[in-house]
Amino acid sequence: MTLTQLECFVLVARLGSVTAAARALGVSEPAVSSALGALRTHLGDQLVLRGPTGMELTAAGRRLVPIASEMIHLGAEAQATVRQAQGAAPELRVLASSTIAEYVAPSLVEAFARKASAPDTTVGVATAVEMQAFLQDRLADVALGPKLAGDGSVQLNAQPVMRCALQLLTSPRSRLAGVTGLSPAKLADVDWLVDPAGTDPSSPVSQLIGRLGVPDRRVKVLPSQTAALAAAADDDAGIAPAVAHLASAEIRRQSVVPVDVAGFPLSMFWHVSTLAIDRASPIAWAFRRFLTTAVATQIMLEPSRGVPPSRFKPPVYVTLWN
Amino acid sequence: MTLTQLECFVLVARLGSVTAAARALGVSEPAVSSALGALRTHLGDQLVLRGPTGMELTAAGRRLVPIASEMIHLGAEAQATVRQAQGAAPELRVLASSTIAEYVAPSLVEAFARKASAPDTTVGVATAVEMQAFLQDRLADVALGPKLAGDGSVQLNAQPVMRCALQLLTSPRSRLAGVTGLSPAKLADVDWLVDPAGTDPSSPVSQLIGRLGVPDRRVKVLPSQTAALAAAADDDAGIAPAVAHLASAEIRRQSVVPVDVAGFPLSMFWHVSTLAIDRASPIAWAFRRFLTTAVATQIMLEPSRGVPPSRFKPPVYVTLWN
């Protein structure tokens, strides 16, 4: 029985899929599968079984989840406690959607470090379900992006921190540019140039794509929002969905222009989510309060220029014990 | 960071010595030392330092102990929970002094299993400090033998279950036999034939030996009380300290006779110790209550004939996760 094995099990249980857990951990699917197999053998129970809607817990598995989750948490707490006893800065583990990680998370973290007790901060990219699982297991302290609610066992606390306008952008030379009152149906048959957050099923972009019935082959996932905007500028028909104020530079210099479709710009919110205040770390809520300050709002409105596509590193997931 | 490493650390912290922890775990001293070294490297703190009175905790170590202890406990609980969810019998881990393990623990456990829900019981031999550490870490459920109090952090609850008379026995052909009003000073210069419990510093026998100033070379540790009595019967001067009613068969057939020394027979008690009732497992307290019944008392008074020395297995320590 290894902490790694327990971690794999909990993630499979929470995410409902071995593949999803592997993705969240940044390892291959058989790695998780075999860890799970070892735990199953050791405990003499299947723990999770394949069901129609994903992996479902057995009776034993259902009881094991909270225990394993607590062990993982204590493992992280052990490290944090020792660090703190040595007088080191507390640790703040932030998860963000790829869009936020690209444009505003670094500046936010930097500004917070200057104001607060200079915590040792790491930023990782994750999808909404991954954020939820990581927060519940306390493998991360703060999630930035979609609104998270938590499942039955562990409640999460979300709060909007930024109102955004989602625009559909295209090249000024595109055949979509300048057309007024464009029919949404037309949008299903052009290239959609999205950043990794667009692959998160719970993201507004992904839901939009689903609602419009855009076929998969039309969805091009670029490594960053900046890259997506650059690709849109070169494409004669592609659409890049983007948060308006993040693309302000590209819009101002007219490398891309808004597409005129009913319902756009689409209003949406960035949220900050943590465990409830009595269960989360103090530094998590300090960061959370910081996000509602004018300083933070300013940073979110005037983001650092997008990281060049080539240098944008997608997932910097939480480091564990290996 | 491994559960094994944490376990080693906690035992070193609780027992105050690497060697003692190694003995409690039934492994070599470097095994514990290197596990501790790995944890130190991983966490970047010494955790425990050599002090005049044993290994002393650093600030970080002091904070780590309860966290690590809880992780170990949860590890054991994970296994127990899964077992239980599968409908298996609950687990009862009993620690006993070697004397009790030899004479009465098997019968007690067997009788309890017949009355109660037939738990899956294991019996191990341990010294008093080991019992204390194991109970506090919840690696054992019940300790049988000396009265345990617990240290500051985790309170233990002890209760006497049997009053015993400690006799000094010798061969009827010994030069000590038949002598009346023997001076205690004479006892320091004869062989003392003790069972493994006699090496536990907190045992009455060990304290007696210390009080009388018996030199180490005079103390012969036999693998069981039965073996000690047999050796005493063959020795022309040796003394075997023994609980009177356990040696009743040997006394009745006159293979050994009591030595007449002031203060003997010496009254002492067997205790049962567990965590407080709200922190211990239900089965632990069920066993505890059983020990105060007439059935259990009868078993303790008329023990199963001592296990033949050759078949007595000394330490069957708690199994962990390997």
Place this chain on the structure above:
DNA sequence: GCGGCGAATAAGGGATCGCTTATCCGCCCG
């Protein structure tokens, strides 16, 4: 029946674990 998707299994390799025995080192005590 046949793809396709997701999980399990196979095979292999590098790292670590966990244990051993033997040795070294620091410290206290006679």
Place this chain on the structure above:
DNA sequence: CGGGCGGATAAGCGATCCCTTATTCGCCGC
């Protein structure tokens, strides 16, 4: 100052972990 005790270190070895890629299995929808 030498011995002795207890902890740390060295060297080595087998088992396990943990990861990979490739393949197989089971199930569902077409």
